[in-house]
Amino acid sequence: MADVMAESEADVAVVGGGPAGLHAALVLARGGLRVVLLDESDTLGGQYYKRRAEQLTAAFGDFRPQGTELIRQVRESGVDCRTGTLVWGAEDAGRTLFTSDVRTGALGRVSTRATLVATGAYERSLPFPGWTLPGVVTPGFALHLATMDRVPVGQRVVLAGTGPFLLPVACALLEVGARIEALVELNHPYRPGISSIAGALRQPARLAEAARYLLTLARHGVRVEQGSRVLAAHGDTQVTAVDVAQEDGSVRQLETDALCVGFGFRPSTELPRLLGCDTRPDPTGTEQLPVVDTDGSTSLDGLYIAGDCAGIAGVHAAGVRGQLAAHAILRRLAPERAPVRVAGLRRRARALDRFAELADRLYPLPNAADIPDATQVCRCEGVTAGEIREAAATGWNDLHGTKAATRAGMGPCQGRECGHIVAALAGRREGGAECFAARMPIRPLPMAATVEGQEVQ
Template sequence: MADRTESAQPADLETDVAVVGGGPAGLHAALAMARGGLDVVLLDESGTLGGQYFKRRPAQLAAAFGDFRPRGTQLIDAVRDAGVDCRTGTLVWGAEDAGRTLFTSDVETGALGRVRARVTLAATGAYERALPFPGWTLPGVVTPGFALHLATMDRVPVGKRVVLAGTGPFLLQVACALLEVGAGIEAVVELNTPYRPRPGMIGDALRQPARLAEAARYLLTLARHGVRVEQGARVLAAHGDTQVTAVDIAGADGTVRRVEADALCVGYGFRPSTELPRLLGCRTTPDPTGTEQLPVTDADGATSLDGLYVAGDCAGIAGVHAAGVRGQLAAYAILRRLAPERAGPSARQLAAVRRRARSLDRFAALADRLYPAPDMADIADTTQVCRCEGVTAGEIRQARATGWNDLSGTKAATRAGMGPCQGRECGHVVAALAGRGTAECFAARMPLRPLPMAAAVDGAKATEGREIR
């Protein structure tokens, strides 16, 4: 179901607010601002709005199986009805002047454009966190999000015998979706022990009854299918030639067993997509894992740069419910800034949204404690870390050991993170292996995503000779 409505989009736009990202945070923010009377342009690289959470099925599958998450479709329709100029298939590859000028490219034609806005809201979401291990590059080894996409959008199981591993409540959701489309779950391997009650966390968990009920539904579904969550366990390696055929699993007691499987889904939560605010130079701080740099914001998402706001998982991983609330708070702040004379939410309504935001932030903090990311220090030297450039963990450690190579120097010496993904897949691992006790990440540079060569040349002219790397 494509959202693109303009066959020939104007190369240059001017607007009150540019929202980058059409997921839950961007949609909620755009809706509130448009209803408040602001001129809003919503930019998203995907061909459809909704982000990863509010995906929409192709028309034929929607007719056969129904709308996926109808609430998302209702939200998207409301955004359009409010008059938001939705520009899907539009890549934001660069920016300047605190985000007041955004450089764009049409993902189909490569045509360049420019959006000038009084305020920019970055709602760019997150990536899945993948960690390397022996065999992780085999066909059939995928992220849980990819498996969920196949199961929910295409109604296709990623395999007949599936192992899910990593950490986070997302594994439960994916396992249930796979069971629904007929996959066999050989194992659910949870690195941590979140489902064993601990006195210090029980009180915090009880303050989130909706989230507890959601997790309980997933666990009961798995139990009905005879699937047990193995806590304190981890995947050691995947085996196979042209396809994964077996997985080595280390249990909590240290014993190792081999499980036959034709698909392995491994993910360790999510990483914020912060390239745009970091490119613009806003102040940042390390995230709870110590491997990412998050924009520093106030309670409404305002950054250290005047006119730049962030919302959703771009401001720190907290989940879809928090993303929507953060989008609303950013929208209300922008309305107060640009249209103070117009009626916004009442003081009572705003206070309720702020309370909801604080509650969801507490839940995110609890999740960080329940599902901590693993230490990457024990990744074997022979394990390939950068798939694009074929760089191993040992080569990264060797570059670091020279004594003068910081993260940027290690990147230059090994080419780790210089491939098509530009470090989005491996950057956090390279930073952990090359770091010297401080949280670092690859510098954000234009273009933020790969561009066709012709577009890159034109882009260099558009940015008046600024370096594009």
């Protein structure tokens, strides 16, 4: 059985130990506040500042040493860093957080004066025939293997989807010896118009970063096939071939032993939506994004949001947003300790937000409603696109009725993987976006923890 619930207090709770949460926690602790940093992973850093195992670090060096330094500063500043701690619920505008130890199931309750949510994002997947075959993975998974374990996801790899993230993934795969059979980009971001070029020139560092990736690919003979997309993957016990629709309308088949497909990222918004802060629909009509001001404040007093949880803008914007939110919290809780001017941070945030808007224009998402009927959408419950359409077509099934009728989104991922696809197939709610409601527990809990935790409801 789970341990008896442990209770603790802090001035500020930061949920998420990635770049936004780390930068925020450091500012808050240096401002004299008691800060608790909660992260579900075993180590701090999030996806961007992931840590290599000691043996690999000794052999290949530190992965992103700036992250190691940031984590060191956070720990030395006195932040109470609680890794392996799942935040599965909250109430009172985030002033009470319910936690569970991911190793033991032990329950906890954290009371705070303010909460900063920096829960990051998920990779965005779009189903297609064959996407459930072994060897079909997300780009993030391939990047993790290549950078953390120095292992290629396959010897012959096809990368596909859309977004700038495909470029560093391809370069990481080349570094560990994989052969890139094709990099299939849905859009035409590397043939931009005049307005897009002008926007990119305002961020020379980001432009230079993209240029380095493209030059690396060119040196290895990898061509970015723009205006192309994966139609289907084939194989029995492993993906062996991929059908690619090319820009001229022809279809060619590539042999491969790994297919990495991704369409950018989706904000992880369950916690702020659970607490009931104001939201707005995203451009796809299948997400509700928290409404925040320039400093990360929400409509709920004491609840702040930073990083990709508030909208995808990348790691550099996440760090700046985390600092801005921390300064806003300091002004609220300890104004005498917050003399720092933030005009420079705000200018930097605006510039990075404009760059994120440019990326959205260069890498628009495809229409998820075009998925063939026989394609499995909800892998947890084995529900196809056709079954979702049939349930939605009854006339009385809204998104949640469709979920109840088909069980799509009721598996262990709780709709985090398929919810946006189910929403697209079920049709938009008139007047705004519709997405699965956030409910406690927002992550699966061990049964023992659930039984013991009845007292917190």
